[in-house]
Amino acid sequence: xxxxxxxxxxxxxxxxxxxxxxxxxxxxxxxxxxxxxxxxxxxxxxxxxxxxxxxxxxxxxxxxxxxxxxxxxxxxxxxxxxxxxxxxxxxxxxxxxxxxxxxxxxxxxxxxxxxxxxxxxxxxxxxxxxxxxxxxxxxxxxxxxxxxxxxxxxxxxxxxxxxxxxxx
Numbered sequence: 001x002x003x004x005x006x007x008x009x010x011x012x013x014x015x016x017x018x019x020x021x022x023x024x025x026x027x028x029x030x031x032x033x034x035x036x037x038x039x040x041x042x043x044x045x046x047x048x049x050x051x052x053x054x055x056x057x058x059x060x061x062x063x064x065x066x067x068x069x070x071x072x073x074x075x076x077x078x079x080x081x082x083x084x085x086x087x088x089x090x091x092x093x094x095x096x097x098x099x100x101x102x103x104x105x106x107x108x109x110x111x112x113x114x115x116x117x118x119x120x121x122x123x124x125x126x127x128x129x130x131x132x133x134x135x136x137x138x139x140x141x142x143x144x145x146x147x148x149x150x151x152x153x154x155x156x157x158x159x160x161x162x163x164x165x166x167x168x
Contacts, residue, residue, distance in 0.1 A: 024064065024146035029061045029062055030061070030062065030063070031059060031061050031066060033058070034059075034075065035057055036075050036098070037055050037075065037076040037077070038051050038076075038078075039077070039079070041078070041080070042081070042162045046123060048116055048118070048120075049116070050117040051079065051114055051117075052114065052115045052117070053114060056110070057111075058095070058106060059107040059108040059109075060106070062105065066101060067085065070104070075098060077097065085115060086119060086123060087113070087116070089118070089121050091114060092113055093114060095114065097127065109153075119158070121156065122158045123155050124164065125151050125152070125153050126151065126164055126165065126167055128166065128167045129157065131151075152167055
């Protein structure tokens with residue numbers, strides 16, 4: 001009689017263990033938010049590239065087991081800027097370039113579009129002209145003002161260089 005009772009407890013505990021294992025390992029998927037940086041490769045040092053925003057919030061859904069082995073520390077979203085000319089471009093976030101493990105579903109991407117600004121950079125030599133903070137008239141007979149360097153070389157986007165005639 002005693003053996004049968006223990007046998008029933010063993011069977012009940014076995015089914016209870018299978019049920020718990022199912023809910024923990026194969027149970028409901030969990031949603032998780034991951035912040036992924038957007039990176040790019042510059043194609044030429046004569047161009048300045050800006051991406052706004054610089055991060056994308058990705059909402060994924062997966063089981064606990066998949067999320068435990070999920071490599072969210074080294075995820076980066078790379079954008080190929082070689083195909084774009086100088087100017088402002090609205091581009092779709094290329095989530096297909098992410099190497100996500102199987103069993104991970106992308107639920108939402110925020111934002112869906114990013115702004116890519118590519119500006120041509122130039123070099124210009126401009127004079128240095130000091131500005132005075134005092135409103136009093138200063139007699140220049142008592143001293144001379146020596147500025148070193150009298151010219152500087154600046155590197156900036158071309159639309160800034162066109163309007164830059166001196167450095168205050």
